[in-house]
Amino acid sequence: MGTHVKSPSVVVGSNSSLPDILAANPHLIGSEVSNKFPTSRGNLPFLFKVLSINKALSIQTHPDKKTAEQLHASQPSVYTDDNHKPEMAIALTDFRGLCGFLPIPDIKTHLRNIPELRALVSEPVADRFLSAEGPEEREQLQTLFSALMQADPDAVKAQLSRLTARYRTENEPSDIKDLVLA
Secondary structure, three states: OOOOOOOOOEOOOOOOEHHHHHHHOHHHOOHHHHHHOOOOOOOOOOOOOOOOOOOOOOOOOOOOHHHHHHHHHHOOOOOOOOOOOOOOOOOOOOOOOOOOOOOHHHHHHHHHHOHHHHOOOOHHHHHHHHHOOOHHHHHHHHHHHHHHHOOOHHHHHHHHHHHHHHHHHOOOOOHHHHHHHO
8 A cells, every 4th residue: 555656545435546635635644754755746655565475475675765766767667666665564473574684604504505505506606605705705695696586497496395305304403494394
């Protein structure tokens, strides 16, 4: 629910969109929001989503406010609004949310110890990441992540099947095992 230009909410009981109602009644937005963000046209700097999460959701990235403004200015057909997309989750039932990356030493350990993960990236990419030190680690993490996200979907399914089958037979508990089998 919100004022995004692609699909603004419609207010029940009227034929007006939420941005039209808010533009005519700026007090409904509140001064704390209006003082920080441009809301003169009834624009809200956030969306309200209610999700029923039954399985893992897609990976999403959102720019910060300054970057969103730059992207909107340079590519308005791709970035249709100039707002960042801060997100907050309020779980009504048990929920496990992941945000960001594990510490690099942990990622390196998993890349060494989980052959199914390593099989999804090329050996040169894995080797460069594992041998990287200092500031180069972050750059190599980006390359590793890109390789993983661009891996063939059939290969991902096959490796995940192998990994889950292996983890089901192992007795040693681990956070990664619990996450994979969840």
